[in-house]
Amino acid sequence: MSDDAHLISLRDEVRTWLEANAPKGWRDAYAGMTHAEFAQAQRDWFQTLVRGGYAIPHWPKEWPGGGRSLAEQKVIYEELAQADCPRLLLSFVSTYHAASTLMECGNDTQKARYLPRILEGETWCQGFSEPGAGSDLASLKCKAERRGDVYVINGQKVWSTMAQYADKCLLLVRTNSEGAKQAGITFLLMDMKAKGVTVKPINQIQGDQEFCEMFLDDVEVPVEERVGEENAGWAVAQATLSSERGLTLMELSYRMRGALRRVAGLIRQHGRENDQGILRDFGQLVARVDSACAIADQFLLNRMNGIERVGDASVVKNTYSRVLREYSLLGLRLGGLEEQTRHAITYGDLNTGNWMADFMNSYAWTIAGGSEEVQRNIVAERMLEMQREPKGWAA
Ligand SMILES: Cc1cc2nc3c(=O)[nH]c(=O)nc-3n(C[C@H](O)[C@H](O)[C@H](O)COP(=O)(O)OP(=O)(O)OC[C@H]3O[C@@H](n4cnc5c(N)ncnc54)[C@H](O)[C@@H]3O)c2cc1C
Numbered sequence: 001m002s003d004d005a006h007l008i009s010l011r012d013e014v015r016t017w018l019e020a021n022a023p024k025g026w027r028d029a030y031a032g033m034t035h036a037e038f039a040q041a042q043r044d045w046f047q048t049l050v051r052g053g054y055a056i057p058h059w060p061k062e063w064p065g066g067g068r069s070l071a072e073q074k075v076i077y078e079e080l081a082q083a084d085c086p087r088l089l090l091s092f093v094s095t096y097h098a099a100s101t102l103m104e105c106g107n108d109t110q111k112a113r114y115l116p117r118i119l120e121g122e123t124w125c126q127g128f129s130e131p132g133a134g135s136d137l138a139s140l141k142c143k144a145e146r147r148g149d150v151y152v153i154n155g156q157k158v159w160s161t162m163a164q165y166a167d168k169c170l171l172l173v174r175t176n177s178e179g180a181k182q183a184g185i186t187f188l189l190m191d192m193k194a195k196g197v198t199v200k201p202i203n204q205i206q207g208d209q210e211f212c213e214m215f216l217d218d219v220e221v222p223v224e225e226r227v228g229e230e231n232a233g234w235a236v237a238q239a240t241l242s243s244e245r246g247l248t249l250m251e252l253s254y255r256m257r258g259a260l261r262r263v264a265g266l267i268r269q270h271g272r273e274n275d276q277g278i279l280r281d282f283g284q285l286v287a288r289v290d291s292a293c294a295i296a297d298q299f300l301l302n303r304m305n306g307i308e309r310v311g312d313a314s315v316v317k318n319t320y321s322r323v324l325r326e327y328s329l330l331g332l333r334l335g336g337l338e339e340q341t342r343h344a345i346t347y348g349d350l351n352t353g354n355w356m357a358d359f360m361n362s363y364a365w366t367i368a369g370g371s372e373e374v375q376r377n378i379v380a381e382r383m384l385e386m387q388r389e390p391k392g393w394a395a
Helices: 003-021 026-030 035-052 070-082 092-105 108-120 233-242 247-269 276-304 312-341 355-364 372-383
Strands: 124-127 143-147 150-161 168-174 185-191 197-201 211-222
Touching: 003 035, 003 070, 026 035, 070 247, 070 276, 092 108, 092 124, 092 168, 092 233, 124 150, 143 168, 150 168, 150 185, 168 233, 185 211, 185 233, 247 276, 247 312, 276 312, 312 355, 312 372
Parallel strands: 124 168
Antiparallel strands: 143 150, 150 211, 168 185, 197 211
């Protein structure tokens, strides 16, 4: 079978499977759920995708549904977007961040223990950021002291997505305060049920509690749960972070294109089909969404051809987050006061059906996974080779 014929046949297969299995009317079902019910609905959808073989196309081929080429992954993501399925928020860190960390840097015991559990639904969170360490992650202070065969952890983490439901945490800790900041960081796999772990969900402006603060008081983590060597965690963290940008944003860009019909639906619903201003703005939005998808496609092509440059993923991310804001703003304008004030909170972070929540949440996308300004720095300094920002610069 030619490559093209194979991809067409895969598309048919995924589309047929989604017609039978994609959750129908999930926006209505999600609206008014408690947060815990939302988490359960996410678990159920993840397990359905695992059974169908579409949950982890980016994993190696020994895993069910894994071993898909980038072109095949693109087909799967496009079809998921086209079928307007809920996004997997709860298992995102497990299947991307935890999996890529374990596959690239975990030892055989860690891989054998944790990768199957992820497919069974074990939830992971990421404990990197701290109140004083976000963009400048290497400044982190959460301290780990080695006592025999355990590390004893004390400190605070913040913005950990879905930590309130997590079983395990990808944790960065400081094991040495001498010398370069990056050279004293260690990477641990922490049990979230361990004594001394306190998780406090953060109430967000849109009514969600997507992320949490984490307080760690004398938490013991066995030394065998360390990934890589002591003080060599910075390199391991790069494996975690590299999974965050890029392909996942391709999926999101396509989801936005699939969701343009929701904006068109709103135009009709509010009788604005002849409103020239709205039609102009909608036309501009369609072009912007198309350009975001084209940029994501180019990124994928570069990766497939082995010519991805430092900064390519940053361009995809910044484009996506800006266009997402324009998309949700137009939905909000069309919906008027009714849309802004009356809709039930629906959890999940995009295309929830609540335009006000989606608009407010679009701002989070210019911060999560590395802020917009920091992405611009990467493009300027490492892609365009402009002069580097002076070290220790402060306003
Ligand atoms: C929705 C969401 C989910 C998240 N999930 C997680 C998670 O699961 N786990 C986790 O560990 N973290 C998570 N984060 C945290 C995220 O990684 C940080 O918010 C991000 O790295 C920015 O760090 P900060 O919030 O400390 O802001 P700061 O680093 O304090 O930045 C503040 C402002 O200063 C700007 N700035 C900082 N440095 C520079 C510079 N050198 N040049 C120009 N401008 C600069 C920034 O762009 C920003 O506008 C999440 C964040 C969000 C919004």
